[in-house]
Amino acid sequence: MPVKKLQTQQTGVLVIDAQHKELQIRIEKLLAAKDRTTLALCVMALYQCFREHIAYEERLMRKLKYPAMKAHIDQHQGLISRLNAVVRRVSTEPIEKAELDSFIADLTQNHVGTYDSQFGAFAKLQESSPN
Ligand SMILES: [Fe+2]
Ligand SMILES: [Fe+2]
Numbered sequence: 001m002p003v004k005k006l007q008t009q010q011t012g013v014l015v016i017d018a019q020h021k022e023l024q025i026r027i028e029k030l031l032a033a034k035d036r037t038t039l040a041l042c043v044m045a046l047y048q049c050f051r052e053h054i055a056y057e058e059r060l061m062r063k064l065k066y067p068a069m070k071a072h073i074d075q076h077q078g079l080i081s082r083l084n085a086v087v088r089r090v091s092t093e094p095i096e097k098a099e100l101d102s103f104i105a106d107l108t109q110n111h112v113g114t115y116d117s118q119f120g121a122f123a124k125l126q127e128s129s130p131n
Contacts, residue, residue: 009108009112009113009116009117010120011112011116011117011119011120011121011123012120012121012123012124013060013119013120013123013124015056016053016056016057016060016116016120019049019052019053019056020053020112020116022049022053023046023049023050023053023107024108026042026045026046026049027046027104027107027108029042029045030042030043030045030046030100031100031104036090036091036094039090039095040090040091043083043086043087043090043095044087044090046083047080047083047084047087050079050080050083050107051080054076054079054080057072057076057116057119058072058073058076060123061073061119064122064123064126066119066122066123067122068118068119068122071115072115072119075111075115079103079106079107079111082103082106083103086099086100086103
């Protein structure tokens, strides 16, 4: 399944877009991993990067009192749980490509394409509001 590039889905929030770009780089490294050791390192690197990223988004949502924050944070929790499950298993058992593909599609298309885009639009609006 082709990965929709996160760089093509700009939220308009510079830090978030830069973090999405970093996530994209880590996803591409993960997809290119040829052995289990590299795969394990790449999954852990993606996990770390994703945790830091969602922590940033959630801080910003709280700061801006984003009305749809709960649904967005629930999405983050679901994604991080799935990635955490992969991290726990990656060094001891084979990881199904379909599982990774499904996670990446949900992150890049569903989450970033929908939830992050909506939050980005809200954050930009707050930024440009006069008060
Ligand atoms: Fe994001
Ligand atoms: Fe998000």
